[in-house]
Amino acid sequence: MSFITIEKVSKEYATTRALNGVDCTIGSGEWVNIMGPSGSGKSTLLNILGGLDRPTEGIVTINSTDINRLSEDELARFRRETIGFVFQQSHLIPYLDATENVMLAQYFHSIPDRGEAEEALKRVGLGHRLRHRPAELSGGEQQRVGIARALINNPNLLLADEPTGNLDRSNTRNILELLKELHAQEKFTVVVVTHDPFVSQWARRVISMEDGRIIRDEPVRS
Amino acid sequence: MLFNILKRSFLNQKRAMAVMIVSVAVGTAIAASLLALSFDISSKVSRELRSFGAxxxxxxxxxxxxxxxxxxxxxxxxxxxxxxxxxxxxxxxxxxxxxxxxxxxxxxxxxxxxxxxxxxxxxxxxxxxxxxxxxxxxxxxxxxxxxxxxxxxxxxxxxxxxxxxxxxxxxxxxxxxxxxxxxxxxxxxxxxxxxxxxxxxxxxxxxxxxxxxxxxxxxxxxxxxxxxxxxxxxxxxxxxxxxxxxxxxxxxxxxxxxxxxxxxxIWPVAEAEGNVLSRLELLIILLTAVSLLAAALGISTTMIMSLLKRTEEVALMKGLGANTLQTVTVFLSEALLIGLAGGAVGYLLSLGISSYLGYQVFGTALEQKGMLLPISIGVSEVISVLGAYLPIRRALRIKPAIVLKGGQ
Structure with a gap:
């Protein structure tokens, strides 16, 4: 049974149609990359999967829950219990240190645990940067904090929107290796939005989008 | 964690927080002074009116x-x-x-x-x-x-x-x-x-x-x-x-x-006194309401400015799964802390202002009632919560999808 089912999903804004009848399924534990040029609708689709936006039409079912039927607060709860986000910009709170930024996700989920947060940071290779604030970390390190924060509550689904968009090739490789390692250990489902063909090599499946439609959906040859 | 967020938030925005605390303190000081005046004005003015005879x-x-x-x-x-x-x-x-x-x-x-x-x-x-x-x-x-x-x-x-x-x-x-x-x-x-x-x-x-x-x-x-x-x-x-x-x-x-x-x-005298006192009390109530409103507007404006700078932070909180209550709790707690600090400072200021008012108007200090401290804190909390209402409403409307992608 599919972990994610997207049925005839469309999204219209005032003057544009960002998604146009998208159908797709993603299995549990899959790593899928969504590729496409700017304006193709890939980020809109990711936001809808993450419950940060709602479709104009269609049904999105994640882990047997029709997320469009949830109220705002139910959606928030679903988000914190099921989904981890990694953004292009790490979006760390500037006045909290690395550990506290990870604990923030724990706080909204349940009870903050400094030990767990520090352990998560050690797993992403930041055991020596626990008390550093975002401004004292490199771009790659900030993104690692973002990954630790996204995974601290053991989500079933990791959504990443251009997670390496602001990184150089070396850091991009490091981050993707880290994600690959964590994915292999935790078996969560990964959906990564990117326009970088280099990133797509890490996925098992790539969905290509254009003008709000899926134009190609194919496995990646390793 | 909430305490940590609040502590760091205060330390990180010292100037904005100081402006908000000063706004609340000034509003509270004026309101508390007027209140002290209203507590005492009846007896003071009545005493003055006694020069009109029996x-x-x-x-x-x-x-x-x-x-x-x-x-x-x-x-x-x-x-x-x-x-x-x-x-x-x-x-x-x-x-x-x-x-x-x-x-x-x-x-x-x-x-x-x-x-x-x-x-x-x-x-x-x-x-x-x-x-x-x-x-x-x-x-x-x-x-x-x-x-x-x-x-x-x-x-x-x-x-x-x-x-x-x-x-x-x-x-x-x-x-x-x-x-x-x-x-x-x-x-x-x-x-x-x-x-x-x-x-x-x-x-x-x-x-x-x-x-x-x-x-x-x-x-x-x-x-x-x-x-x-x-x-x-x-x-x-x-x-x-x-x-x-x-x-x-x-x-x-x-x-x-x-x-x-x-x-x-002697009804003409008694009624004239009653009218004067009632009008004075009404005047003080109106002045108090205006000062509270002005302070609430002050804090609201500053809080909105602060919120604009923290839009990304709010969007992130929502993205991480913060619900309405959790988002409101963060901002309301900030407002209540600002209210507490503003109330304490405002109360101390009001002691000076009411003393000055008493000497200027009646030639004697106004009686300082102990209940003014809790009233001042209560008033400042009301100002802060009123001031925080619009910013919190605005915070709840933030669309994380847009903000986290780089828009506003």
């Missing part, structure tokens, strides 16, 4: 045949100190006994009173200074108040009519008395001879008797309840009425201590 008159109760036959009735001079034994005794600021008799030979009335007398009060070391000089402070005497029983004042009207001057002798009550001064009272006393009460009592054979007592009392402004007839009140209502300093309840208590008396408010 507001209660106690007269002999004339009933039955005495009323029909026009018999004279008197009160007892000995009852006067009892006015300072009633429930509202501390509100009695002045008492002046008045004995008015008609002198047929002079075809004029003669008034006997105390000009300034210190009466001993039971159980108190300090006596009570009272008399016409405190109840009728506008009396102006050219010359001096009669010393002893051989002198008398002539009212300015009768002095002109009879061409009397200071030092002249005049036959009053069958005795030749020296005119020690001329009284300008601006009232019916101007057409009377006015002397010490004991002298007039002696001259007319009325020892220990008085016609009426003029009382000057601090009162609470009359409200609808105060006008209710005590005879129709329930026991509870009567107790409330009796223990409130209405001019009517004080008059009732005076009536109880003067044997055979009836005490009536």
């Amino acid at each position: 507001n209660i008159v106690v007269q002999p109760r004339i009933t039955g045949l005495a009323g029909v036959s026009g018999q004279k009735r008197y009160l007892r001079e000995a009852d006067i100190p009892k006015a300072k034994t009633i429930f509202w005794r501390h509100n009695i600021l002045g008492v002046a006994p008045l004995l008015v008799v008609r002198d047929e030979k002079q075809n004029a009335q003669v008034l006997g009173t105390w000009y300034l007398r210190t009466i001993a009060l039971p159980g108190e070391k300090k006596g009570f200074d009272t008399g016409a000089s405190t109840v009728m402070p506008w009396w102006s005497i050219e010359g001096k108040w009669p010393a002893g029983d051989s002198e008398i004042l002539a009212g300015i009207g009768i002095a002109e009519k009879k061409n009397l001057k200071i030092g002249d002798r005049v036959a009053v009550g069958g005795r030749q008395l020296r005119i020690s001064g001329v009284l300008n009272a601006g009232g019916r006393e101007d057409d009377m001879f006015v002397g010490e009460l004991a002298t007039v009592q002696l001259l007319y054979g009325l020892p220990g008797r008085i016609s009426q007592v003029a009382v000057s009392a601090l009162t609470t402004p009359m409200d609808d309840f105060a006008y209710k007839d005590p005879a129709t009140m329930s026991r509870k209502e009567y107790e409330k009425w009796y223990c409130t300093g209405y001019v009517t309840s004080i008059a009732k208590q005076l009536e109880e201590v003067f044997a055979g008396s009836v005490a009536r408010p």
